[in-house]
Amino acid sequence: MAEETSDMAGLSLREASAKPSPRLEWVLVGLGIAALLAAPFFVYPIFLMKMLCFALFACAFNLLLGYTGLLSFGHATFFGGAAYFTAHAVKVWGWPPEAGILLGMAGAALLGLVMGFFAIRRQGIYFAMITLALSQMFFFFCVQAPFTQGEDGIQGVPRGVLFGVLDLNAPMNIYYFVLVVVLLGIFAIWRIVNSPFGMILRSIRENENRAISLGYSVAGYKLAAFVMSAALAGLAGSLKAIVFQFATLTDVTWQMSGEVILMTLLGGIGTMVGPIIGASLVVGLENTLATSGFPVTIATGLIFMVCVLVFRRGIVGEVYARVLGRVGKG
Amino acid sequence: MTGAATVPPDLNAEEPRVVLSARGLRRDFAGFVAVRNVDLDVRHGNIHALIGPNGAGKTTVFNLLTKFLAPTSGRIELLGHDITRTSPAKVARMGLVRSFQISAIFPHLSVLDNVRVALQRPAGLGIQFWRSLAALDRLTPRAMELLRSVGLDDATNRLAGDLSYGRKRVLEIATTLALDPKVLLLDEPMAGMGHEDVATVSALIRSVAGDRAVLMVEHNLTVVADLCDWITVMQRGEVLAAGDYATVSRDERVKVAYMGTADD
Amino acid sequence: AEISDGKVKIGILNDQSGVYADFGGKWSVEAAKMAVEDFGGKVQGAPVEIISADHQNKPDIASNIARQWYDTEQVDAIMELTTSSVALAVQGISKEKKKIDIVTGAATTDLTGKQCSPYGFHWAYDTHSQAVGTGGSLVQQGGDSWFFVTVDYAFGYSLKEQTAKFVESHGGKVLGEVRYPLGATDYSSFLLQAQSSGAKVIGLANAGLDTSNSIKQAAEFGIVQGGQRLAALLFTLAEVHGLGLQAAQGVVLTEGYYWDRDDKSREFGQRFFKRTNRMPNMIQAATYSAVTQYLKAIDKAGTDETEAVAKQLHSLPVDDAVITGGKVQADGNMVHDMYLYQVKAPSESSKDWDYYKYLATIPGKEAFLSEKDSGCATAAQ
């Protein structure tokens, strides 16, 4: 039953072994936040907000893949599901945006609980396939359920007034609102990863049987991580519904699940900034390619192949390894 | 609780109390009976050896006791509680901790973190996802102490996976001890160790056995003779003999089945 | 006369690589460019430019692009907008930004109904026109008992329900329905159920590859030879071409344009064919018409200011190389005649792209919902 870890296995899906020093990291984070604060004056805000939503989505996904070692191929369920819940609550029930977003998160957590319940029974590739299959079920549910408006999607969702005071229809208001929520979300992920709980997650990924024999209820931990990741992915989806004012089937397709993997892989699995960078690149690329006439799927596919073959650590992981690798090892 | 012991254990000062017991343990694998009718009593403060030829069922008994395998029939009690149907993690939390025959460590964590992970749960730091890692710093002194006691303090910051086989085993024992278990199950703790390490680990086991029970599978008879208070010999899934080393080693059946005719 | 920033810019936003890429795709972009050239490349002295983007069937990408086009690239109008989720999202944005959009590629009647916009227009077809066209007219042709094979989501239901309504109001009967989930690849089971119902017409309430596959498999199981008729509720020339006459023969469908209908349409079709090596379907042709009409409206208004152009679009009759006698309603729907066709057998086809046999004309007034019935709040005022 104890699966021996082959000592011939090379780099696996795990967090980057080389990391910058904490001080440097804080400086980088500070610079990043400053850039984001100033960004809407230079870059198109809608685009920035989309990027931020996907960045949070990718970070939430990375919480599971990078730090728990579970590759979910069904995260679109939480992202898109939460978008539907929020859109429905805000548009049909007339809820204020903050309540709608919380509902979306809660719904995503619940979906995560159900999907996780089945998926954590298996590991590795099996886990990926089960999540894929279950998310496909959810997709079919969304296609058929009346409240999602099927192919049309829930359109014209009002952005509303946050806490009754902040009018989200003003571009700068919504931008800074999204920025704050996304940063909070990413901070939460960072906290979880670098917490005693995160340490146990890591050890489970390393050697499940040993973790059990140390008295940890492995299934419980995995499920908890799964639900947290789902809830945060849901937060990203809810935000997106408010930003774009609609929720549609696109966000629950398996292609969306694939896209978030691409973002994480491209940026660097198991790094904090990687998924953010990956998300920005993918979102930017999709926008650029849309008007270039070059088929987007081909480009996406090629990036996948190149990433996997040439720089598996992702952009950030690769930078860490190149620039800081020798320092980090010592 | 369940009345197997007639006297409340702690009142009986003469015989150390039984902390782990098995009755009529049996396990079938697709028609093959790997363990049958095994009774076992492990006592507080004792080092108990389980020996026997290869394939006798020792590891299987370990797996049954720690609930990694479900017994086909029989009953297991830990500290007076029936654990026949309890989950392995629960059993571990109740104080029954094992090592594995194939070394079990967290290869990509540092040696220090390997031990700290084991210390986390008893210290109540298992689920704090909102606290910083610095919360674990208070575990470091204890972890260092454990590493020092097994001679791994020179490697605290190395990745555990980079240690040699023998030192991985030593690390594994250190993490096991970190849980301060009531009952410690060691599956061939000395396998693959150099002589020096064997001596260190023997001393270590002896020193920790004082206030807990140890059940170990071991082929190194010098170690067994030296360390163990009680020995159960298994053969073909059954208990062949039991007693202290002197008794068991004189047993003809044991000689034929296990010890062989060579020296020792 | 003033043209904002001295230029008229039209964005063609549609699916160029996804499941509906053949429906309009890059050929719609070609059609738009043709319209501009035919118009002389200039309106009110200002050059006209066509830009295009592939929304990949993702509403968020579409709305991102739409906003960017409107806000930073001085785009004056967006057209085509394949698939309903995208069309609705972009129409919402256009309404907010007070810009014109003309949808040719989406089917939902909501565009000119519940979610209509004073600046939003729907050209070509909608689920209603398809339902009336195929449902109503076929009953008159003797197909009075129906069985539906419906794709199980809103688009499928509305196609089926509207068609069933017309079948029944024309005196036909609906014998049954089987709803299959989106993404099915094998239809034989559903077709067998349809076959054993004994209905004279099997209505395919689906679109795209689903329809192609159902038709192909119906041929395999000898359903058309067995005397039943297949009515594809949303099917165009592009897909007939893809399927081939062998499999598609006998299918009945409704389109708003067919190249070989009259001299005018033949002339346009052949010019389009020279550019693209294929004949246009109703979506591509309608995109030509939409661009042409938009330019006419600017010309008439003397400005590209939205309110003025919208006003002209609402009042100008539509008469161009593609559409004859079209009229735009207050809800933004462009009402024009639709045609019922039957796909020819290979033996009947005498030349390339000779695919359809004419069955009937559905007058625009019947084909499309009137502005009173459409449910468009602004139109009702």
Place this chain on the structure above:
Amino acid sequence: MTSASPLLAVRGLNAWYGEGHALHGVDLEVFAGETVTLLGRNGVGKTTTLRAIMGLIRRRTGKVVFDGADLMRLPLHRTAHQGIGFVPEERGIFSTLTVDENLVLPPVVAPGGMSVEEIFDLFPNLKERRNSPGTRLSGGEQQMLAIARMLRTGVKMLLLDEPTEGLAPVIVQRIGELLATLKQRGMTILLVEQNFRFASRVADRFYLMEHGKVVAGFPTGELADRMTLLHEILGV
């Protein structure tokens, strides 16, 4: 093959695990028909030496010549065909194969190997369980199977990594006898062993390793004289 040139000659062998430099220039030679034991504390690189000789470690430099062939240049799957067999420390029994299938898995590389029947005579335990999945055997049984399956292939030389680890004394004894039999048949053996007593019974010569290098080599006859050194290095 004259006894003057060794069957296996290793010169300046270096090996790395990732960044970790595990072997720092190992030199050793084994002559045909000899049994040579590699001694050393845990982690000095004994296992690594055997794996580097076989080519199981990707990053290695130096010279390994076996029976006139340069093993450094051969792809892994060609090494065995030179007549060298490897029994790994972790045994490598296949769980999806039955005992029988495990036994006949390694291709025969030269004539002169034992037959399956002979092998079963030697290990009756295995015969009893020949249809069970390989890893359902106990640790000791698996060790026997791991050795047994190399005996069929007709290799000239065996690399054995701690064959007695985890084995009961009777079995250890049996394996000692087996090695003696093999030696009589002319098998060349390079053995890694922690069990010094066992090693001293079967070996003709010893090499002593420390820190990824061979630091001493001597025949069994000199064992008594070398006790102090061994004490120092092994703590025996």
Place this chain on the structure above:
Amino acid sequence: MTMIFGIPVQALLGQLLVGLINGSFYAMLSLGLAVIFGLLRVINFAHGAQYMLGAFIGYLLLTHLGIGYWPALVLAPLIVGIFGVVVERLALSRLYDTDPLYGLLFTFGLALVLEGIFRYCYGVSGNPYAVPPLLAGGTNLGFMFLPIYRGWVVVASLIVCFGTWALIEKTRLGSYLRAATENPRLVQAFGVNVPLLLTLTYGLGSALAGLAGILAAPIYQVSPLMGSDLIIVVFAVVVVGGMGSILGAIVTGYMLGLAEGLTKVFYPEASNLVVFVIMAIVLLVRPAGLFGKDA
């Protein structure tokens, strides 16, 4: 007429037969996946694309070179197999030392590229491929009209599936394959050319997908999208059967085809969910899958 739950028995038989036909495709595809997964530990996400490729090669051979169905039945799998060999040599072989998930991700990318290219060049509405004259038409079985071609698909898939199964479970080559599955380096150290084995296995698995594709061409539209819809269902089939179990993949393929066929009669809306529902139930009861070994 005898009825079962309000459905005439005859109609039911017809539906079961149709289910079995679809099961044939599931079986062939999940078999290929299982073979590849078994040895390479790669979830071949490109399997659907390779299936599509098989069909397209058939179509292109016919339209460009005038090569008909029967030669294509050999050529298409062969070409897809060679394509697989190239992919394995150039890319997958570099990934064996890494986490198996990278194989999944690589093939996912490959699937996107393949699909994208064909979409770009041939559009999405698909291309026709006619049933070969020899198998055209149908026979009336009394309870249904069975196109002869579909009967042929069932027969062909049975032959292919059980042939492959025998190859892997009953031959020496098979035992190499299984052993290499567990510890490729060691098997290689025994003197087996494992890299070659891996290459050929991926080629074989791909060829199986290609074969399924050319068999499917006369039934479905030859379209760039034909594979991506199917592949996820096939994944579920493989999970139900138990990954790595060859026999499991085959039997489950046919079984789920039948189950789906029945659902299409009684509750068609759920027919695409039934496989996933069964998967969920199986996971609850037997996490390792119906034929999987205890994990």
